[in-house]
Amino acid sequence: MRRGLLLAVVMWFPSFTNAAAQDTTRAVLQLLYDNPQVRPTLVVVPVAGLDSVRTIVERDLDQSDRFELILLPMVSQPIEPGALNLAPYRAMNAELALEMVPAGGALVTVRLYDVATGLIRNEGLMAVDYTGTGEGRMTIHRLSDEVVRWATGKVGIAATRILYVLDNRVWLVDADGYGPRPLTPAGRTAYSPAWSPDGRRFAYTELADGKGYVVLQSLTSGNRVVLPGTEQTMNITPSFSPDGTHIAFSRVMNGAYALHKADVTNLCCAERLTGGRFAENLSPTYSPDGRRIAFVSTRAGSPQIYVMSSDGTNQELLVPFDYGITGASFAPEWSPDGLKLVFHRSMGSGFQVLVFDITSDRVRQVTSEGRNEDASWAPDGRHIIFTSSRSGGRQLHVLDLETSRVRRIPTPGTAQLATWSPRLSGAP
Numbered sequence: 001m002r003r004g005l006l007l008a009v010v011m012w013f014p015s016f017t018n019a020a021a022q023d024t025t026r027a028v029l030q031l032l033y034d035n036p037q038v039r040p041t042l043v044v045v046p047v048a049g050l051d052s053v054r055t056i057v058e059r060d061l062d063q064s065d066r067f068e069l070i071l072l073p074m075v076s077q078p079i080e081p082g083a084l085n086l087a088p089y090r091a092m093n094a095e096l097a098l099e100m101v102p103a104g105g106a107l108v109t110v111r112l113y114d115v116a117t118g119l120i121r122n123e124g125l126m127a128v129d130y131t132g133t134g135e136g137r138m139t140i141h142r143l144s145d146e147v148v149r150w151a152t153g154k155v156g157i158a159a160t161r162i163l164y165v166l167d168n169r170v171w172l173v174d175a176d177g178y179g180p181r182p183l184t185p186a187g188r189t190a191y192s193p194a195w196s197p198d199g200r201r202f203a204y205t206e207l208a209d210g211k212g213y214v215v216l217q218s219l220t221s222g223n224r225v226v227l228p229g230t231e232q233t234m235n236i237t238p239s240f241s242p243d244g245t246h247i248a249f250s251r252v253m254n255g256a257y258a259l260h261k262a263d264v265t266n267l268c269c270a271e272r273l274t275g276g277r278f279a280e281n282l283s284p285t286y287s288p289d290g291r292r293i294a295f296v297s298t299r300a301g302s303p304q305i306y307v308m309s310s311d312g313t314n315q316e317l318l319v320p321f322d323y324g325i326t327g328a329s330f331a332p333e334w335s336p337d338g339l340k341l342v343f344h345r346s347m348g349s350g351f352q353v354l355v356f357d358i359t360s361d362r363v364r365q366v367t368s369e370g371r372n373e374d375a376s377w378a379p380d381g382r383h384i385i386f387t388s389s390r391s392g393g394r395q396l397h398v399l400d401l402e403t404s405r406v407r408r409i410p411t412p413g414t415a416q417l418a419t420w421s422p423r424l425s426g427a428p
Contacts, residue, residue: 197422344373
């Protein structure tokens with residue numbers, strides 16, 4: 001039906017130039033992209049010598065949740081050079097075709113076709129690691145994200161990674177579940193990892209001898225630096241400011257948790273942001289513009305989500321709650337566009353993930369199966385990762401908020417406290 005609509009549009013304007021036909025087809029395709037339940041069909045053309053690359057790209061595009069993939073078998077013979085014959089893909093009702101052709105060395109020529117018109121929508125020369133292993137996979141993920149941008153104008157999530165906690169250590173895994181590996185030392189207890197805005201380091205709390213100090217660790221070298229002033233008491237839930245110059249965290253003061261922020265550039269100058277001796281203040285998260293911090297506070301009784309200016313002024317309740325129908329709220333995180341918060345709330349016998357729309361002041365429940373908590377946004381603002389018991393143990397799951405599709409990220413054990421990286425422009 002979607003292909004028929006495209007062909008009808010093209011046939012309706014037989015006098016259009018190629019450019020006009022391409023613009024018209026793109027406009028119709030955009031209608032499909034804007035409806036998450038009607039995704040354009042896409043085929044990745046098989047080319048000998050690129051089997052590993054094609055497999056990863058297909059998986060990336062499928063996990064973007066923006067396309068219906070038509071999967072074809074691998075080829076054993078090279079495709080003859082020349083113009084791509086799109087007729088077989090029209091017969092398959094493909095609307096987009098992605099062609100990748102070796103261009104010498106580590107280069108690949110990438111073309112995205114509108115199958116109905118036969119026109120090339122976008123074309124580029126990209127460097128990839130043909131083996132599809134190790135850090136080389138990130139070059140392929142970036143290719144996939146570029147295709148998503150070509151086709152939809154949206155941000156892709158393939159060239160990202162996820163931090164999480166397993167067996168008291170911080171682990172790292174690619175967004176497609178490849179290559180989980182521990183980052184923090186064995187024999188120590190790590191908690192609450194947080195990405196820096198450039199994706200090159202992370203912060204976390206290390207627990208020892210009844211204290212919790214904030215550690216900054218480089219992803220390239222593994223070098224660790226303890227944030228001065230955090231060694232003497234309990235400091236938890238660190239969060240970077242969007243410009244990477246400050247970290248907000250919660251510290252025990254006079255028997256209660258209070259929010260502080262410190263200068264990361266100069267490793268100094270912790271400043272208290274919340275007061276009071278009879279309320280706990282936890283889990284700060286900066287808005288994308290850095291002007292506000294959302295956080296959890298018990299000042300009205302049960303933990304709920306509040307907001308303040310980044311200097312600690314103008315503190316007020318942010319997310320409405322229903323006075324007994326549901327319970328406490330935890331672990332807020334601001335969406336990349338600054339228009340939503342994701343968090344989890346006690347509901348019935350367990351926790352569920354909810355999304356708060358700041359513009360409409362409405363709360364929407366987005367999970368219901370099992371116990372679900374500690375959600376984190378992908379950089380596309382469309383996907384979240386969270387811990388869920390739906391598969392038996394506590395495992396990481398990814399939810400597409402537009403189609404409600406869920407996939408699991410395999411981990412070698414019980415996983416929790418996942419946080420999604422920004423899009424990575426280079427190997428961390």
